[in-house]
Amino acid sequence: MATNLPAPTEQAEDIDLVLRQVLADVLGLSAERIAALDSDSGLFGDLPELDSMAVAGLLTELEDRLDIIIDDEDVDGEMLETFGGLLAFLQAKRADG
Amino acid sequence: MLTGLWPTPSGSDEYVIGFDAGRAPRVLVVRALFDEGSKLRHFTVETMRRLDAAGVDSFLPDLPGTNESLLPLEQQTLDGWRAAMRAAANHFGATHVLAIRGGALVAPGHLPNIHYAPASGASLLRAMLRAQVIAAREAGEAQSREDLLERGRSEGLRLAGYNLGPDMVAELEQASPGESDAVEIAQGDVGGGGLWLRAEPAHDPVQADRIAELAMGHLR
Known part of the structure; x- marks a missing residue:
């Protein structure tokens, strides 16, 4: 079906929503805690349950849901440090694609 | 039970x-x-x-x-x-x-x-390879999924704590x-x-x- 939504802003909001949803699925957090995440909220390093296997699952699920490819070289401490950092990375990735 | x-x-x-x-x-x-x-x-x-x-x-x-x-x-x-x-x-x-x-x-x-x-099998393998690369990076070691996979096909691989033999790695890629x-x-x-x-x-x-x-x- 054709859509006439203004793509750029809608897409940014979509990515935010997908990221919150995937974090909820991976971390098992309540809707309240997920809604409360802001760009400074710490992820990798702040959340002990987010180990390498969980991060791998998180990134793989984000790839599938956003139809992007995340290269090993993209994955570093900065990209995973905060909610805002990961969101900015995903938005840039989608814009590239 | x-x-x-x-x-x-x-x-x-x-x-x-x-x-x-x-x-x-x-x-x-x-x-x-x-x-x-x-x-x-x-x-x-x-x-x-x-x-x-x-x-x-x-x-x-x-x-x-x-x-x-x-x-x-x-x-x-x-x-x-x-x-x-x-x-x-x-x-x-x-x-x-x-x-x-x-x-x-x-x-x-x-x-x-x-x-x-x-x-x-490919998607399970992809997640495990990625976890291994991330864990290695945390330990200050550079690994790539491609190199790991190549090694896995010839000699097997320990991924996310699981020891996979070379046949298992090859089967997972195709399954x-x-x-x-x-x-x-x-x-x-x-x-x-x-x-x-x-x-x-x-x-x-x-x-x-x-x-x-x-x-x-x-x-x-």
């Missing part, structure tokens, strides 16, 4: 838990693979409890080399697991198969199959649950997030209810 042992084609005895009251249908449950299998074990058994309450027998045998098995995991292959699950189906007189995630890759095809959120006649239960039919994504093993009674209910619809 029963626990016991069953004989595999390779001569070992493996552990099983199940619910057996001599009822039909009798469901062979094929567990998810590797870390997903551990994460989903409680949830899988809870789903079996619901089948039991609905009047259905079910059996959850260990895959050789996993859980209580004394065999080394690095010597196991998907082909070997397929043969073992076929033998288990015969041993327990199963009438149906409920395979979870990667379990669909080794489920016996001669019985009616229900696959819950089936996963390809897909696609070509069977199985009925599929997708995560969207169940609702909520797939519990294999969770960082920690988790159980969700609502999802277990729903999977048992959907499975029951295909058992009669």
Whole structure:
């Protein structure tokens, strides 16, 4: 079906929503805690349950849901440090694609 | 709930838990693979409890080399697991198969199959390779998925704590649950997030209810 939504802003909001949803699925957090995440909220390093296997699952699920490819070289401490950092990375990735 | 042992084609005895009251249908449950299998074990058994309450027998045998098995995991292959699950189906007189995630890759095809959120071998391997690369990077070591995979194909690989032999790595790259006649239960039919994504093993009674209910619809 054709859509006439203004793509750029809608897409940014979509990515935010997908990221919150995937974090909820991976971390098992309540809707309240997920809604409360802001760009400074710490992820990798702040959340002990987010180990390498969980991060791998998180990134793989984000790839599938956003139809992007995340290269090993993209994955570093900065990209995973905060909610805002990961969101900015995903938005840039989608814009590239 | 029963626990016991069953004989595999390779001569070992493996552990099983199940619910057996001599009822039909009798469901062979094929567990998810590797870390997903551990994460989903409680949830899988809870789903079996619901089948039991609905009047259905079910059996959850260990895959050789996993859980209580004394065999080394690095010597196991998907082909070997397929043969073992076929033998288990015969041993327990199963009438149906409920395979979870990667379990669909080794489920016996001669019985009616229900696959819950089936996963390809390639996607399981991709997540485990990525976890290994991230863990290595944390330790200040640079690895790439390509190099790891190449090494895995020739000499095997320890990924996410699981020792995979070269044959297993090669089989996982190719294995897909696609070509069977199985009925599929997708995560969207169940609702909520797939519990294999969770960082920690988790159980969700609502999802277990729903999977048992959907499975029951295909058992009669």
